[in-house]
Amino acid sequence: MDPSRSLPMADEPARERADAARNREILLAAAAELVESDGVDAVTTEALARRAGVGKGTVFRRFESREGLMAALLDRSESEWQAAILSGPPPLGPGASARDRLRAFGRSRIELTLRHAALIRAAGHAGTRAYAPVAFAAMHVRYLLGELGVSGDLGYLATALLAPLEIPILEQQVEVEGRSVEAIAASWDDLVDRVIGSRSLRGSDGGAARR
Amino acid sequence: MDPSRSLPMADEPARERADAARNREILLAAAAELVESDGVDAVTTEALARRAGVGKGTVFRRFESREGLMAALLDRSESEWQAAILSGPPPLGPGASARDRLRAFGRSRIELTLRHAALIRAAGHAGTRAYAPVAFAAMHVRYLLGELGVSGDLGYLATALLAPLEIPILEQQVEVEGRSVEAIAASWDDLVDRVIGSRSLRGSDGGAARR
DNA sequence: CGACTAAACGGACCGCGGTCCGCTTCTATT
DNA sequence: AATAGAAGCGGACCGCGGTCCGTTTAGTCG
DSSP states (O other): OOOTSSSSSSTSSSSOHHHHHHHHHHHHHHHHHHHHHHGGGGGOOOHHHHHHHHHHHHHHHHHHSSSHHHHHHHHHHHHHHHHHHSSSSSTTTTTTOOHHHHHHHHHHHHHHHHHHHHHHHHHHHHHHHHSHHHHHHHHHHHEEEHHTTOOOOOHHHHHOOOOOOOGHHIIIIIIIIIHHHHHHHHHHHHHHHHHHTTTOOOOOOOOOOOO | HHHHHHSOOOTTOOOOHHHHHHHHHHHHHHHHHHHHHHHHGGGHHHHHHHHHHHHHHHHHHHHHHHHHHHHHHHHHHHHHHHHHHHHSSTTBTTTTOEEEHHHHHHHHHOOOOHHTHHHHHHHHHHSSSHHHHHHHHHHHHHHHHHHOOOOOEEEHHHHHGGGSSSSHHHHHIIIISSSOHHHHHHHHHHHHHHHHTOTTTTTOOOOOOOO
């Protein structure tokens, strides 16, 4: 009896039929192509279904909604980012000090979020809260705060540090206020230092930009 | 010559025709009634137009979009809150210390945001950034930070303090994590103290909740 | 007061997200 | 290999947000 593929394993909730799984992949690939070539707005459910050679209903059965599809696309493209944090080279990955890792995290998160801005917007509700990458980021920041010996409600502090890195805020800063990624990252670093409470021991970085 | 009503005054951009202004009021009133009686989802543009006795096109000419309409509704209902901050009784209004005003601000902002959650969601993009109340809140927090003698990029710090008070985060905390308004407010107070840097002089409040 | 123009109006129309249901295909079982 | 039933499938259909354009009306000026 082959144990690798038969019994439900108790964590996969339902098991997807082979053709269903195939269609999921076809749809994700088609969606990615469409995004690449014509932008997020071109991904209408009908256009996508036509391109993937399936019916419209299939799109919804696989992904719940258009937003769910976008979230799936995001998940896929952010998984390598997660890997870089968990096991990539420092300072993002393990090996650097917690403070440096936190800073690297902030910068890369800002860049990633802005890069995927259109997709994140299109993922709407599903993309702004409670989908995999956000939960992962919260866990990671919380962990780093712990490493830094911060006291207090670490869960809340992690949320508070993550909140200004969400798209609406970042886009406001970039598009309306005209700030650069560098400037935003520097300000965020300053925020981090205040939250972790290392005000006095400002090291080599010379402090945050004052605009 | 009556100066109160004729020349454009140079700040009102276009001047709205009398019937147009009347229809705006009729629509806002009808929308408020509909929200009150049947909830935000019942405010479809057609239902609203029918109820207000105007054509569907008029809704869009007056408010740009359904989201714009919701934002207008929000603006109206938040104007009294703004007044309470600018000239109401302490600690929300002037008279209390800046730190107390900031705390009062946070609590009332949390309550207000949760109270209007459905409307804010429906206002979507228009309601989450760059509409009057948000800009007002940012200005106010920034001012209070200044009063407290905080150094650094006050604009960014204000944004960072406001970000965790936006609906997606608040709803996550209330609905998923099951936290109370009190607990959230307490955590936010702690965040404020970290940002303003008054860690050592913890006064009578005994610190934030640790969950 | 009558005429002229810009603004406002209404509702038919369009495209998209989402649902529904009768038909097809997969897979487990014997 | 045959079969039963669950899971998946497709596309017609629906309701809503948003646009468009021919018609009406408010305000202005001679």
